[in-house]
Amino acid sequence: MVQPHTSREVTSHRLGIVGLGVISAAYLDTLAGTESVVITAVADLDAARARSVAAGLPAARALTVAELLASDEVDTVLNLTTPAAHTEIALGALAQGKQVYGEKPLAVTLAEGRSILAATHAGLRVGSAPDTVLGTGIQTARAAIDDGLIGRPVAASAVMVSPGHEFWHPNPDFYYREGGGPLFDMGPYYITALIHLLGPIRSVTGASSRPHENRVIRTGPRAGESIPVFVDTHVTGVLEHDSGALSTITMSFDSTATVASPIEVHGTDGTLAVGDPNTFDGPTSLRRVNDGGFHTLDPLAGYVDGARGIGLLDQIRTPPRAVARANGELALHVLDVMESLQRAATEGRRIDTTTTAERPAPVPLTPRAEWLGAIDSHGRTIRH
Ligand SMILES: NC(=O)c1ccc[n+]([C@@H]2O[C@H](COP(=O)([O-])OP(=O)(O)OC[C@H]3O[C@@H](n4cnc5c(N)ncnc54)[C@H](O)[C@@H]3O)[C@@H](O)[C@H]2O)c1
Numbered sequence: 410m411v412q413p414h415t416s417r418e419v420t421s422h423r424l425g426i427v428g429l430g431v432i433s434a435a436y437l438d439t440l441a442g443t444e445s446v447v448i449t450a451v452a453d454l455d456a457a458r459a460r461s462v463a464a465g466l467p468a469a470r471a472l473t474v475a476e477l478l479a480s481d482e483v484d485t486v487l488n489l490t491t492p493a494a495h496t497e498i499a500l501g502a503l504a505q506g507k508q509v510y511g512e513k514p515l516a517v518t519l520a521e522g523r524s525i526l527a528a529t530h531a532g533l534r535v536g537s538a539p540d541t542v543l544g545t546g547i548q549t550a551r552a553a554i555d556d557g558l559i560g561r562p563v564a565a566s567a568v569m570v571s572p573g574h575e576f577w578h579p580n581p582d583f584y585y586r587e588g589g590g591p592l593f594d595m596g597p598y599y600i601t602a603l604i605h606l607l608g609p610i611r612s613v614t615g616a617s618s619r620p621h622e623n624r625v626i627r628t629g630p631r632a633g634e635s636i637p638v639f640v641d642t643h644v645t646g647v648l649e650h651d652s653g654a655l656s657t658i659t660m661s662f663d664s665t666a667t668v669a670s671p672i673e674v675h676g677t678d679g680t681l682a683v684g685d686p687n688t689f690d691g692p693t694s695l696r697r698v699n700d701g702g703f704h705t706l707d708p709l710a711g712y713v714d715g716a717r718g719i720g721l722l723d724q725i726r727t728p729p730r731a732v733a734r735a736n737g738e739l740a741l742h743v744l745d746v747m748e749s750l751q752r753a754a755t756e757g758r759r760i761d762t763t764t765t766a767e768r769p770a771p772v773p774l775t776p777r778a779e780w781l782g783a784i785d786s787h788g789r790t791i792r793h
Pocket of ligand 1: 489
């Protein structure tokens with residue numbers, strides 16, 4: 410799959426990117442600057458957008474989606490389309506023998522998510538954002554828990570409130586359709602983080618509401634346009650982890666702001682205040698039972714100065730029989746938790762999840778030069 414590239418055995422994994430909207434710029438910032446990957450193809454429903462992105466990338470051609478999926482110059486398809494297209498693109502890539510790494514959520518329904526994993530033949534990987542949880546923020550919190558700094562973890566809270574993405578995104582329609590809403594859009598960051606911190610989730614209960622049937626776009630060329638809301642926009646729940654720990658979760662597009670810590674984890678001996686899981690760097694603070702206050706921990710673990718794309722680089726570098734950290738099974742479990750929580754809220758009952766996932770391997774403290782560095786023909790990072 411990987412191509413020998415220079416005499417010092419540097420190899421570049423060949424990427425084809427599908428979906429060149431807002432978030433693609435963040436991926437290009439990371440990936441266009443590393444020798445580990447070479448972007449050989451880009452595609453979007455908007456062909457002019459694909460041509461304009463390809464013009465800025467020395468090795469990339471603008472292709473149609475079908476051409477990109479079939480290209481023998483692509484090892485992994487990076488799927489940055491909107492959620493409703495995630496399954497179609499992932500299945501198309503797998504059918505052509507390509508690896509896949511995609512934006513969250515894995516799919517808009519658990520059934521679709523299962524179909525993606527079912528189509529994954531031996532040797533092919535499916536990975537999914539979020540990869541923010543591999544940064545020093547969540548990884549330091551995890552190391553603190555695993556090192557026993559808060560004793561036995563018993564509970565956590567996760568709080569994300571915002572007035573809605575229509576305030577900053579020029580085309581926010583998809584955030585208010587199936588696969589969107591605060592739960593499916595922002596939930597992956599918080600629920601993935603909770604699984605890294607406290608392990609898989611066995612059951613959920615919840616309640617949710619939808620105060621507005623329409624929302625008004627606040628920015629860009631469509632500012633002032635009203636768009637319909639098809640999903641609940643304030644979702645609360647209780648997640649019961651296999652360990653017995655209980656996480657309470659609030660995901661809202663109907664609130665202005667909060668001073669709550671994005672995540673807190675409470676243990677028998679102390680509490681951790683954990684930074685925003687939609688960022689890479691924390692901070693993580695610890696207060697033990699007899700301490701007078703919280704103190705910020707130095708980074709203990711994680712990819713330093715992380716950026717979108719590290720989950721993909723982690724996947725590419727994971728040896729054949731090992732499990733990549735931002736893997737499809739984890740993303741499927743997160744999807745199960747989200748779908749079950751929304752169903753529990755709608756139906757007014759407790760629901761057991763039907764999937765599970767291992768806590769991914771912890772990330773040792775890894776300097777940026779190392780995770781961004783070139784890889785050799787065995788997938789090992791070359792230290793410059
Ligand atoms: N915008 C952000 O800040 C952000 C942050 C993190 C994650 N994400 C996730 O990234 C994904 C994309 O978000 P975005 O904000 O970039 O959306 P966007 O609407 O700005 O861009 C999506 C792009 O995908 C293209 N597209 C849609 N369906 C396609 C298909 N079937 N084939 C080819 N191209 C297709 C669209 O033409 C568009 O250019 C979503 O899953 C979102 O949850 C976005």
